[in-house]
Amino acid sequence: MTSLLPTRRDGGVPPLRSPAPRAGLLEVFQRRYLLRLLVRREINARYSGSFLGLIWSYINPLSQFCIYYFILGKLLDRGTPNFAVHVFAGMIVVHFFNETFNAGTRSMVRNKNVIRKMALPREMFPVASMLVSLYHVAPQLLILLVVCLAYGWNPDPMGLLAIVMAITLAMLLGTGLALLFSVANVFFRDFASVVGILTNFVRFGVPMIYPYSIVEERFGETLSQYYLYNPLASAVLLVQRATWYGTLTVEERAGELPSYLFERGAIMIAIAAVFLVFAQWVFRHFEDRIPERLT
């Protein structure tokens, strides 16, 4: 009789428990093989039927940098030194965040066939979208670093910390928002359009196509504090601190970055982490209704 019983790999009898996955984000990272499959699949899907394949993830940012270099740096030159680098550095963060937010929001509906019939932690899909976006950050960062070196950049260890902080911040925030909006999008598909609009705001709400010094100049010291409450502004400034800032001469640096950049970044990361926990909690609350609403 015992030979008929289900056994675990260690030979014991598995417990009687609810079949629904319950550990949420924790389970997502416990099941790394499945996560890896989903991420790889997404990346392959993006470049399927393409001759150059992954090389595109280098060509795209490179072409973007060239546009910035000629249009923003040469044509619309407003006096910000090395402006193309400034924009490109900001763009990396903004793209990463927007892609995570956008693709993550749609991920649940896109995978509805699987979600309707198979039991797996549904947080898997927004997280996989985030990792796919993260995967594309690497070539962009590489190009940015090469460009910076060409501009006579001298790297410093604090810069490395700044990049890690910026990516962490955008990652936590993007994943949290993707979790919230992916559920909302199951109930009302309008939310995917809302996200489209929000990501547009992000593009202009951070010091990317204008330097932070202008903000402080126009708004003054106190009002620009409110501007800095935007966590993505902090993330963008951190990447600029790590890269663009290092290509400037000492005189040029004056007034380009706000004070307490790292301290503010650290606080924002803590807040974003709490927000992610909150998003997971909301997600958990509504996720039981997801499969039946995915038609």
Added chain:
Amino acid sequence: MSITDSTSIVAENITKSFTTRYQRTAKQVAVAKMKGRKVSDRFDALHDVSFQIEQGESIGLMGLNGSGKSTLLKIINGVMAPDSGSLRTRGRIFGLIATSAGFHPQLSGRENIILNAAILGMTEAETRRKFDEIVDFADIGNRLDTPVGHYSSGQSARLGFSVAVHADCDIFLADEVLAVGDRPFKRKCLKKMEEIRDSGRTLFYVSHAAGSVRRMCNRVLVLQDGHLAFDGDVDEGIKFLHYDDESDEANEPDADEDDADEELGADI
């Protein structure tokens, strides 16, 4: 019945309700509200269902269309959670719900096999070891590398069934899987399912065919409008549903075949 180590599924008073929405857009909802019509309705797809199943039992789940069979399987599968009551299972579960597993239409059959195996909790090595067997059994030829979205319903059922029977699951849920298979495949499936049953796995088999339930199962559950109306012996269950007299007539076109096995195969 008491719960022991060999208890496979325990359902305690599970109720699941769905909301039917008659209108979707804001304009439609507004119009309906103004005219005093209902915008949505809630109804119980499953109502206070309780049962206990021992490891190795093979259950025939029967009932008319819309009686809640697929919903019950989704709850056992862990895809849906009951609104109240509890459901507990032991071991790995694989469910083919409404003829197929959860396949991603844009992925090839090959990728879907790997993905489904991973969702089931199989490791990379385990999948690699079983891959050829799965492909052989499904027998869908060169379609393996084309997107599953382009498969015929029989082909995707074949693939799903094949993954399901080769995955080391302890509970196997089959919801009308054989309904779309062709005759040779049905026969192959029935044989495989008998093997599964005899290997001590718990089998949950949804079918409208009395013949195959009789052949496969040793216990029948009948759902009626979401209520568990019958739980017990196979023949009595079929009689309860009044499927016993009809099944012969439904079989008419194949009635000339004497081979009992053939007859059952056609009755699926």
